[in-house]
Amino acid sequence: MTTPFLQIQNIRKVYGDVVAVTDVTLDVAKGEFMTFLGPSGSGKSTTLYVLAGLQEPTAGDILLQGSTLLDTPSHKRNIGMVFQRYTLFPHLSVGENIAFPLRVRRRPKNEIDAAVRRVLKLVRLESFEDRMPAKMSGGQQQRVALARALAYDPPVLLMDEPLSALDKKLREEIQYEIRRIHQETGVTILYVTHDQEEALRLSDRIAVFSKGVIDQVGTGSELYADPATRFVAEFIGDSDFLEGKVEAVNGKHADIRVGDDLVIPAVPTHGAPTPGRGAAVMLRPERVSLSQTPNAASSLPVTVVDITFLGNNTHVLTETKARERLSVRLPFGHAAANGLRPGQSVWASWEPSDAQAFCA
Amino acid sequence: MTLAANASETRLEARRTRAASGLVYALPALILVFVFFVVPVVALLMRSVLEPTPGLGNYAELLGSSTYIRIFYNTFVVSAVVTVLSVTIGFPVAWMLAIMPARWSTLLFAVILLSMWTNLLTRTYAWMVLLQRTGVINKVLMGIGLIDQPLALVNNLTGVTIGMTYIMLPFVILPLRGVIKTIDPAVLQAASVCGATRWQCLTRVLIPLALPGAAAGALMVFVMSLGYFVTPALLGGTSNMMLAEMIAQFVQSLVNWGMGGAAAFVLLVVTLAIYAVQLRLFGAGRLGQGG
Structure with a gap:
């Protein structure tokens, strides 16, 4: 070398x-x-x-x-x-x-x-x-x-x-x-x-x-x-974090509980996941989608807080039951953006592989 | 278009009014300068061309006699040497003041100011004690075997130069410190990264950038030295006079206002000429204009 x-x-x-x-x-x-x-x-x-x-x-x-x-x-x-x-x-x-x-x-x-x-x-x-x-x-x-x-x-x-x-x-x-x-x-x-x-x-x-x-x-x-x-x-790009706890560990993947009624299965993890210890699940806004019913492998009930039209995309700020912020970026013309208004309850969903967890 | 012209007209008007009201406030000072400076200077000039007989006789005598030329020469040489010495010695001090941590620079600054505020006569007499044949300096130099005979450090132009350099130092350090403080240390770091040695940083960057301050200080010192009286009178000898002593002698001992006035006027003209040259070379805003 x-x-x-x-x-x-x-x-x-x-x-x-x-x-x-x-x-x-x-x-x-x-x-x-x-x-x-x-x-x-x-x-x-x-x-x-x-x-x-x-x-x-x-x-x-x-x-x-x-x-x-x-x-x-x-x-x-x-x-x-x-x-x-x-x-x-x-x-x-x-x-x-x-x-x-x-x-x-x-x-x-x-x-x-x-x-x-x-x-x-x-x-x-x-x-x-x-x-x-x-x-x-x-x-x-x-x-x-x-x-x-x-x-x-x-x-x-x-x-x-x-x-x-x-x-x-x-x-x-x-x-x-x-x-x-x-x-x-x-x-x-x-x-x-x-x-x-x-x-x-x-x-x-x-x-x-x-x-x-x-x-x-x-x-x-x-x-x-x-x-x-x-x-x-x-630091790189926009991201939101849902604070949770490690439920079960399977190699570099872990099931993470982010609410009383929601466990996100098989999240890729960084650091050493230990059952019972804290972990933060990261989601990029463009990887999250909104729908009226839970439809992907991981879904979370959220409330719409604010909607901003930004030309090529629409930025939707939502809040989880634990009052954590979750941003969603919908491309222009995406069906989910139609008729959306603040205060509405919807489901935020994503593919499990698009989430990542950082263990404390 | 007309609106803009009007607006600028109004602004100009406002500035003129402001200048006019400023003049009112400056009036007492201006009257003082006129009555106690301009009038006496003109009166002295008049006497120099009117006494004892009208004409330029006094000037001819002043510039025609080797005795008087010698005194002019002494004055200029001593002033020049004092100026060069105080700039050379003052530069490192000003640099230190500018880059030292604030606590220490305040302390050093206070020491310099304190020495400046101490009575001039006291300081000059102190130099007499230090410089005399049996003074501390001669004793130390003889004690360490550097000299066999005491040096003649006082009652001559050497003494005058030493004493005046000391007295003039703060007048160089203050403006130099001001200018050096405005130099961004990053500029010197850039010079170093560009490949300049410490010496090149000093001669090619720091000194050129500090030059306006050095020029202001040097002008101050040179002009003050030309007309300085106390220190030359006390530390100088009787054989080598300086200009201010000569003027004093004309007026006080010889009661020759014509010659005294002529000498004073020559000094004034020289001073103004030097100031004009300095303004031309280092005048405000010259830096960065290029060409």
Whole structure:
């Protein structure tokens, strides 16, 4: 087996009494677009700063092509980075900003000029070379920052929530730019975000961070279809949870009681199901259907609370007898949506294999 | 269209009215400046060209005599050296103040302010004690065997430079600290990740970004030094005078208001010229305009 391109091994970072990163291990392939997704304070940015050499890890190692990076100071790591805040040098023009990493490396002038032109073309800002950063929009500044980070052909590009200060429309526009640039350059990208949509749109694989550890690594559809933890299930896509108790265990499947009169049979489980212990059953809104009578293998009586027409689908918010919320998304034109009104009692049904249980 | 034009007209009108009412409030200060600054300066200028006989005789004498030129030269050299020294020494202090944890920077800041608020004469006399032939500095230097003979550190321009640098330091540190505080540390992190060594971060990013603050502080120090009286009078020697001492001598000892006025006016013109140059180079809003 060949050595992975970039290896993050058991990184731990402690500030005083605060554990920012508990234990993070991850392999990244060459040319991969890997996103660190998680809420603020989950350790994703700290891990990125450790990679950049701007933070010293308390323990662990970082290997690039098999050799450690930790002995190399940040300015010699040859890694590119785009920051959350605007970090262009305000006293330098766009062209001079991009030339900066090459000037400090004392490259010849013709090489610098060629590189500046090349990356300006890459981020489609050719005509902005002489502009000062203060005269540019936030989106343009971040594109210049991206160009500056790519000017010296770094093997790895780190991006720390580079679009979080931009409005939604602009953000989506630049997300596509980043995808295109990733495809054109083939650079390995580690991208930090707390926005699941952004992560899904950009990444080859996503590492979901929670409380200083990675809960799960996988492609977007893997994480959505088969979340390893309740946190991942909550973080990726919409989901509702019915709290219940394990009745019987059969391998990785369990019968789970979610009400006095309802046992959901043979639910795929995560964690160690133990009879008598608590378990939460997760349901995705688009996997649940509504009907006047119980009709699928698993059905639950619910009361309609609110109906919202959203164009291609109708979102129906319902409530179980235990006053738990259960969202249902019906595609446009679905028969169940006809004549539905708040206060009505209906049955929510789903296939047993579409539910998943997370054991406490 | 007309509506918009009207609206902007009204807004302009409102701004004018506001400016006018602002003028009313500023009036007492303006009257004070006029009566006690503009009038005396003009009077002094008049005397410099009228006494003892009308004409530019005083200026010709001032700029034609090697004694007086020497004094101008001393003043500019000392002021320049003091400016360079206080910016060089003040920069690291300002940087520290800007990046230290708030508790410590408040403390250090208080120490600097306290030294600034201590009576000027007291501080200058303290330097006399420190710098004299049998003073602490000479004793220590001789004690560790660095020198055999005590250095002449006082009653000359060396003493003046040392004393004035100390007194001027806060005037550099305060504006520099203000400017450095506005620099986002992430910009320096970006420079480091881009491959800049610590030295390159300093010379290519931090210093250029702090330059407006350094320029403001340097201007303040240079201009104040040009006309400084107390410290040169106490720490300086009789042979190497500075401009303010010379003016004082003309007016107090020689009762020659013509020459005193001419010297004062030359100082004023030079000061304004330096200010104009500084405004042109580092004036408000220049940063980021490009070109």
